[in-house]
Amino acid sequence: MKYIQVFDPALCCSTGVCGVDVDQALVSFSADVEWAKQNGARIERYNLAQEPLAFAENVAVRSFLERSGQEALPLILIDGEVALAGRYPTRAELARWAGILAVADPIPVTPCCSGSSCC
Amino acid sequence: MRFLDHPPRFLFFTGKGGVGKTSIACASAVELAAIGKQILLVSTDPASNVGQVFGVAIGNRITSIDAVPGLSALEIDPQAAAQVYRDRIVGPVRNLLPESVVKGIEEQLSGACTTEIAAFDEFTALLLDSALTAGYDHIVFDTAPTGHTIRLLQLPGAWSGFLEAGKGDASCLGPLAGLEKQRAQYSAAVDALADPERTRLVLVARAQQATLREVARTHEELAAIGLRQQYLVVNGVLADAAAANDSGAAADVLAAAIGRREQAALATIPDVLKTLPMDRIALKPFNLVGLDALRGLLTDTAPIDAPEEIASQPLEAPDLASLVEEIAADGHGLVMLMGKGGVGKTTLAAAIAVELADRGFPVHLTTSDPAAHLAETLTESLEGTGATLEIGRIDPRVETERYREHVLSTKGAQLDDAGRALLEEDLRSPCTEEIAVFQAFSRIIREAGKTFVIMDTAPTGHTLLLLDATGAYHRETTRQLGDTGLQLRTPMMQLQDPKQTKVVLVTLAETTPVLEAAGLQADLERAGIQPWAWVVNQSLAAARTRSPLLRRRAANERELIDAVAEQHARRYAVVALQEAEPIGADQLRRLTTATGAPSW
Numbered sequence: 001m002k003y004i005q006v007f008d009p010a011l012c013c014s015t016g017v018c019g020v021d022v023d024q025a026l027v028s029f030s031a032d033v034e035w036a037k038q039n040g041a042r043i044e045r046y047n048l049a050q051e052p053l054a055f056a057e058n059v060a061v062r063s064f065l066e067r068s069g070q071e072a073l074p075l076i077l078i079d080g081e082v083a084l085a086g087r088y089p090t091r092a093e094l095a096r097w098a099g100i101l102a103v104a105d106p107i108p109v110t111p112c113c114s115g116s117s118c119c
Numbered sequence: 120m121r122f123l124d125h126p127p128r129f130l131f132f133t134g135k136g137g138v139g140k141t142s143i144a145c146a147s148a149v150e151l152a153a154i155g156k157q158i159l160l161v162s163t164d165p166a167s168n169v170g171q172v173f174g175v176a177i178g179n180r181i182t183s184i185d186a187v188p189g190l191s192a193l194e195i196d197p198q199a200a201a202q203v204y205r206d207r208i209v210g211p212v213r214n215l216l217p218e219s220v221v222k223g224i225e226e227q228l229s230g231a232c233t234t235e236i237a238a239f240d241e242f243t244a245l246l247l248d249s250a251l252t253a254g255y256d257h258i259v260f261d262t263a264p265t266g267h268t269i270r271l272l273q274l275p276g277a278w279s280g281f282l283e284a285g286k287g288d289a290s291c292l293g294p295l296a297g298l299e300k301q302r303a304q305y306s307a308a309v310d311a312l313a314d315p316e317r318t319r320l321v322l323v324a325r326a327q328q329a330t331l332r333e334v335a336r337t338h339e340e341l342a343a344i345g346l347r348q349q350y351l352v353v354n355g356v357l358a359d360a361a362a363a364n365d366s367g368a369a370a371d372v373l374a375a376a377i378g379r380r381e382q383a384a385l386a387t388i389p390d391v392l393k394t395l396p397m398d399r400i401a402l403k404p405f406n407l408v409g410l411d412a413l414r415g416l417l418t419d420t421a422p423i424d425a426p427e428e429i430a431s432q433p434l435e436a437p438d439l440a441s442l443v444e445e446i447a448a449d450g451h452g453l454v455m456l457m458g459k460g461g462v463g464k465t466t467l468a469a470a471i472a473v474e475l476a477d478r479g480f481p482v483h484l485t486t487s488d489p490a491a492h493l494a495e496t497l498t499e500s501l502e503g504t505g506a507t508l509e510i511g512r513i514d515p516r517v518e519t520e521r522y523r524e525h526v527l528s529t530k531g532a533q534l535d536d537a538g539r540a541l542l543e544e545d546l547r548s549p550c551t552e553e554i555a556v557f558q559a560f561s562r563i564i565r566e567a568g569k570t571f572v573i574m575d576t577a578p579t580g581h582t583l584l585l586l587d588a589t590g591a592y593h594r595e596t597t598r599q600l601g602d603t604g605l606q607l608r609t610p611m612m613q614l615q616d617p618k619q620t621k622v623v624l625v626t627l628a629e630t631t632p633v634l635e636a637a638g639l640q641a642d643l644e645r646a647g648i649q650p651w652a653w654v655v656n657q658s659l660a661a662a663r664t665r666s667p668l669l670r671r672r673a674a675n676e677r678e679l680i681d682a683v684a685e686q687h688a689r690r691y692a693v694v695a696l697q698e699a700e701p702i703g704a705d706q707l708r709r710l711t712t713a714t715g716a717p718s719w
Contacts, residue, residue, distance in 0.1 A: 010223050
């Protein structure tokens with residue numbers, strides 16, 4: 001089972017209501033993570049404002065922050081390797097990484113990669 | 120005093136800054152100790168003079184007060200508690216992560232929520248049965264947690280995310296994740312609060328309509344989450360003092376006018392408060408420092424010196440007109456009045472607007488005070504004078520509700536019940552209202568390039584820093600998308616430019632309001648905004664009165680006005696307490712004209 005780590009930007013409310021606008025991606029992603037966990041995925045989220053030590057202790061994350069700054073978050077690692085940065089994964093991506101096959105909910109279909117071998 | 124009749128174990132005093140919560144809490148603790156009870160007094164007042172009152176250095180540990188047998192005290196500084204919390208989170212990574220990242224984290228942890236949750240964390244232990252509090256019959260708090268904090272702690276969704284796993288979906292409960300207490304302890308603390316057998320909440324107000332309305336809201340909010348045993352105390356009633364002792368008051372125009380205003384406020388007290396047991400405490404001529412003064416607070420008034428014995432050097436301070444003079448010199452710009460509720464921001468904003476309109480400038484006055492009737496009378500009274508004053512109105516409740524609805528119907532649509540409840544509670548946070556109102560205001564701000572725009576509110580530095588983080592992101596996005604010719608200025612950039620924006624801090628000549636204003640100033644400075652001026656409003660020292668009691672209080676104001684002038688403000692003005700509620704252009708003009716020397 002792959003281990004997915006999500007390094008979130010610093011937010012006092014991760015729903016983002018403290019910002020100028022609520023980030024839909026954040027709200028949806030929270031729901032997707034919950035769904036993936038229920039389907040057995042191993043996912044951990046770290047909020048920069050609450051657990052900065054988790055960022056500092058991980059070499060990959062720390063050098064990412066030094067290189068690209070916190071504006072480039074979120075950062076997603078799979079088994080310690082950088083898998084995605086700058087946006088949250090879709091439910092389909094999460095499912096693929098976590099190897100969730102039998103899906104009760106319909107997975108939003110991404111134009112190119114869903115189940116085909118085109119990429 | 121009814122609120123001290125058969126009190127339960129926990130007594131909480133709540134009310135806005137300056138109404139006298141800390142003094143009443145101290146006096147109550149002294150009174151309960153006098154009947155042989157063991158009392159622990161807990162103060163969170165940043166202006167806490169509890170140590171000074173009892174002649175003992177107290178601080179963040181339980182200290183017994185030798186002068187009052189049976190009394191111990193503890194001072195909690197919520198700011199310091201929040202700082203300890205920030206240090207615990209940020210300290211270990213300070214040299215490991217880039218400096219900009221560390222600064223960003225610190226800002227996220229600098230909001231009012233963090234301070235409040237950190238203070239609640241300090242409370243928690245005191246609300247539980249433990250060796251720490253075992254010896255005390257009563258524990259008296261000079262503050263109470265807000266409804267928002269308690270509701271968050273009651274939400275099962277909040278717990279499942281944070282405290283059990285220690286991480287997960289964030290919400291305004293975020294700050295709790297790093298605190299040491301366990302879920303069971305927080306739950307037990309909330310249970311103790313909601314148990315009328317154990318907890319009594321005393322709402323402290325003044326005999327003023329705005330304060331009573333605010334207290335009514337607090338009452339409803341806390342009653343809804345179980346704090347049903349509530350008492351009301353109306354503090355500082357001049358009429359009661361006058362009837363008892365201040366014989367000079369009857370003949371004094373100002374004292375009579377204040378008395379009438381108090382009567383009107385008490386006669387129209389909000390319905391929800393009418394059923395509560397109520398006490399009234401007469402206005403005292405003295406500052407509540409020292410044990411004798413405290414003992415006198417809940418009992419009869421002490422005799423007041425004859426007026427001639429009270430120092431009556433006229434106050435020499437700049438008036439509002441001198442500030443308006445400087446504002447007018449720039450020909451246009453944004454003027455934002457900032458201060459805690461009840462200090463008179465809306466009235467002063469209207470006074471500045473009228474003065475600028477009188478000088479022939481086009482002015483846009485925008486108010487967020489839904490109870491302000493001054494705007495209605497204003498346009499009429501300026502008719503035919505050739506002055507152009509446009510009045511806009513933003514209702515914070517409407518704006519916040521619109522924002523909530525928008526977020527819930529779009530972003531919250533797919534959430535499950537627990538997630539939705541958490542999002543709804545996040546949207547009830549004080550930040551949400553500030554952001555919703557500020558967004559509404561920012562539409563009007565753009566006009567300030569050509570005309571004068573006067574507003575009776577301003578965002579806090581914390582909000583601006585959070586908004587600017589998004590602003591920076593927007594700039595980045597625009598850059599990446601290529602040059603669209605669109606120049607994006609964040610609200611922060613405009614507010615930081617003194618050529619465009621003047622922030623005026625409004626306060627009263629009382630200890631807590633001055634400290635609160637200084638806190639707002641420090642917060643703005645963090646965001647790179649230097650408040651342009653301070654206005655000390657509703658000053659007795661600048662008013663004319665023959666009432667010995669009011670003159671005594673006027674003399675007490677001097678020290679605070681000096682502190683504003685010398686320590687806090689770059690420039691300042693003092694506005695006298697008015698006989699009549701300033702409504703209409705003529706009365707507003709009186710606020711700007713010279714306070715002059717009272718002719719006693």
